[in-house]
Amino acid sequence: MTRRLPLLITLGAAVCFLLGLYPGWVQQPAAVTAFGRLPVLSEGRFKPLDSVARSTLLQIQGKQTIILPDKDQTEVTPDEWLLDVLFMPEKADDYPIFYIDDPDLISLVGKSEANLSIHRHSFKELVPHLGEIEAQMKLAEPVADQSRTHFQSSVVQLYGNLSHYLRLRRAIVPEGSTDFLSELLQLQGDLVDGIEAVRLKEAGKPHDEAKAKAIIDEGQKFVAMAESTDLLAIPPDEGDPDPFAWHNAGHALLETFGKGDVNPSVLAYAGMAYAWRNHVPDKFEHIVDLYGASLEKHFPRQVKKARIETIFNAAMPFYAGMWIYLGAFLFAILSWVKWPEASRKTAWGLVALGWVLATAGILTRMWLEGRPPVTNLYSSALFIGWGSVGLCLVLEAIYKNAIGTAAAGMIGFATLIIAHHLALSGDTLEMMRAVLDSNFWLGTHVVVVATGYASTFLSGALAIIYIMRGVFTRSLDKATADALARMVYGIVCFATLFSFVGTVLGGIWADQSWGRFWGWDPKENGALIIVIWNALILHARWGGMVKQRGLMCLAVFGNIVTSWSYFGTNMLGIGLHSYGWTQAAFWWLSGFVATQLVIIAIGNTPLEKWRSFRAGPAA
Amino acid sequence: MSETLKQLRGIFVSLRLTVVLLALSIVLIFWATLDQVNLGIWAVQQKFFHSFLVWVKLGSLQVPVYPGGYLIGGLLLANLISAHVYRFKAGWRKSGIWIAHAGLILLLIGQLVTGLVQKESVMRLDEGETKNYAESSRFNELAIIDVTDPKVDAVVAIPESLLASGTVIQNPKLPFKVVPRGYFPNTDIAMRSQAPAAAPSVVTQGIGLQVTTSPVDVTYKEDARNMPAAYVELVGPDGSLGTWDVSLWFNPEFAPGPFLGVPQKFDFGGRTWKLVMRPTRTYEPYSVTLEKFSHDIYPGTDIPKNFSSKVRINPPGGGEGREVLIYMNNPLRYAGLTYYQQSFDPNTDKTTILEVVSNPSWLVPYISCGAITLGLLIQFMIHLVGFARKRRSA
Secondary structure (H helix, E strand, C coil): CCCCCCHHHHHHHHHHHHHHCCCCHHCHHHHHHHHHCEEEHHHHEEHHHHHHHHHHHHHHHHHCEEECCCCCCCCCCCHEEEHHHHHHHHHCHHHHHHHHCCCCHHHHHHCHHHHCCCCCEEHHHHHHHHHHHHHHHHHHHCCCHHCCCCHHHHHHHHHHHHHHHHHHHHHCCCCCCCCCCHHHHHHHHHHHHHHHHHHHCCCCCCCCCCHHHHHHHHHHHHHHHHHHHCCCCCCCCCCCCCCCCCECCHHHCHEEEEEEEEHHHHHHHHHHHHCCCCCCCEEEEEEECCCCCHHHCCCHHHHHHHHHHHHHHHHHHHHHHHHHHHHHHHHHHHHHHHCCCHHHHHHHHHHHHHHHHHHHHHHHHHHHHCCCCCCCCHHHHHHHHHHHHHHHHHHHHHHCHHHHHHHHHHHHHHHHHHHHHHHHHHCCCHHHHHHHHHHHHHHHHHHHHEEEEEEHEEEEEEEEHHHHHHHCCCCCCCHHHHHHHHHHHHHHHHHHHHHHHHHHHHHHHHHHHCCCCCCHHHHHHHHHHHHHHHHHHHHHCCCCCHHHHHHHHHHHHHHHHHHHHHHHHHHHCCCCCCCCCCHHCCCCCHHHHHHHHHHHHHHHCCCHHCCHHHCCCCC | CCCHHHHHHHHHHHHHHHHHHHHHHHHHHHHHHHHHHHHHHHHHHHHHHCEEEEHHHHHHEEEEECCCCCHHHHHHHHHHHHHHHHHCCCCCCHHHHHHHHHHHHHHHHHHHHHHHEEEEEEEEEEEEEEEEEEEEEEEEECCCCCCCCCCCCCEEEHHHHHHHHHCEEEECCCCCEHHHHHHHHCCEEEHHHHHHCCCCCCCCEEHHHHHHEEEEECCCCCCCCCCCCCEEEEEECCCCEEEEEEEHHHHCCCCHHHHHHHHHHHHEEEEEEEEEEEEEEEEEEEEEEEEEEEECCCCCCCEEEEEEEEEEEEECCCCCCCCEECCEECCCEEEEEEEEEECCCCCCCEEEEEEEEEECCCCCHHHHHHHHHHHHHHHHHHHHHHHHHHHHHH
């Protein structure tokens, strides 16, 4: 039984993950899922409505599902939420989704001390305070990002989230309209007479004032809609050569007056609105299916991508991978204490599973974007984790001592948790700014540099294992210590090569795009510091200035160097590479640096105090 | 060899010195990166990297507190070369290290040369416009132009630095001397009518009479430009012609209103002269015409997707020009210069801003980095093969 246990645990985890994909387990009707799959053009790319819902919710409330404060704690899925926002805004306005944690802002929106702990507010609760929020936002906005107080950034963010919400709310149905379908059908019926009346009115001739006014009122409504959303949900007309010529609903409706017909796609959405509002599930399903089928006929590529992206969204391979890595880490540690074989193999199986999930996830993202793996900070975190864990699998295959899997679990978990938080800033498959739009350089420079970062972090993680096991346990025997030293040395060599080549490729890219090989930009400097640090470790080792323990302490310091280059340089807010960054990240970075310094200090305790070496030091 | 010399040699060829220098360089780069928040990239390069010592203001004193880029780089170079000369042993076991270090030496020297010879300027072109010069985005010059002949302008350009030093300028092409009476590296202007309490200035001629010029702190911001001004007195053989305010604010490209952009002209010695402060120009024997500028964004957003400039190169002496499309990551290399799509005028979407770089040593990093990469690869493969062999035999 014990021999099979590792396999069983790994398979169990895999089955759990696969079950999550099974449609029957999703807590929403199939028609709602089908609605979530409809492709739209938003933020410059085609994506399913499901992604619109999820990235908006992540941005506004920091998680993808909504728990209602009723006594059943009812869960609302992202797709259901989006349906309510689009078609039943008066219901959506009651969902507590706006996350506010700044005490001053909480009191600004009229909450007393007693319920300060309630962090999520509904739109309806915030409506009476919109004026004050806007006034405070206007005061805070001119302040540069880095120098805003917590209140200032919170109010700017809340205002941004509110307008984001409002843009969605008016994306398809105009403000205050409760029966949009009848309105449009009425318009279609009166169109010819109405347009004639308007024409006569403009010419100053006798006309039917009521009919003219009805048309003009509708037109004004559509103008307001066209101006207040950025969701391009309506596909171009048949035969339009530009596949990107999607419109927002208001814009498409304005064309009604020229074409003499209400846009059929808008009608389809209005039909969905009717069925959703009036709780007619079979009708809703019918319209979604019909509309989906017609889209599929004209836009097969976009529909296919949207479908895959929806499945990818629901699968959440990185989220699952995060917990699997954590499990692997715990089993790897356990193997040094108890049940060495079974635990070690379980850890190995779990790391392999997590890595397969991450690989599948990264490949899916690459296919969706049509780009190399690293395009922004989020994907760099994914890739650094993936690369480190891959290297760890190689180490573990060679040494079979659970060190590789422990390091893999640690780095895999950490990078995925970082990625998870980075995803809170919005769509992670965002479009590339012109200056970065080069698949060749993204595929070479960025990938190689990220591999360099990954390996530098890996050597640091291995060194932490050495120090922790050596100081606090008796498990670091001479063979293990020597093996770890060889691993760290080998990985530092690897890191030197990759960080150097990656940095140089960056220089060549810069020479190609901006006319200088090297510009002392913060991000370039960060990469250079990593290269020099790795070179320093190698030279110190070759010159005999450090032995095993010194090598380990230097490698741990490599974690500080790398995390500063990776995150810290972005916080300066200057240079061509800066992505814009938040204050919270600064405290996390400082905290991380502090822990690494503590570990280095522990590593510097005299060897005779190390529990593993009390019998006789190995280094 | 005496003991001290041996000791000195020992230090110079030691790995210990290498490690110390590497550590020093990390601190230097880290400090310089942080200081960019205050100084901007250009000033940081001058202070930290293109210098032997880093000077810091302590009270009113400038004190050298840290070795600069030239010193650390130079010592690293000396350490590297002497160590290799001293320890040279033929044999393939160290071949990777040799190749990598040779590449590194080339890289350090190449970057030193680049720092000394690379020149950057910008060419700003409206659609349909043709120019045969590029302009500095940092330095300015006072151009004194003989505009008597409407067909040909005869120009004498005086660099800003000369005005700043206060040197009296006499040039055979000018029938008068130019005497700098004041120079301000960055200024603000206001209409004198709006500031009745302003102190009188030394200006006696030109637009300068109607404005007040007040010095302000030099800016290091990436996106801001210093607006220098100078008072110059022109002195003919028979005495002074008057004192003019020559300010970048009067240049039509920067003037806050059309009134201030009117050129300052005067007549002397039967000829008409124009005074203008302008970004330092570098003329080329050929000219460049902007045919079309395009700026695409992703639909439904304001994220830029691409910028591109279709330009025509007009070779000297007329003849068939050639058309080139310059866009992101795809510069034009022509006549030893490289033209990059740098920016554009967001107000019109019809004006391109091209960066023009002259860097004769641009190929060096490619070669040296290739050598280093190859060297590291060879060396680490040697390690790896050795390791694998040992494990197999164990």
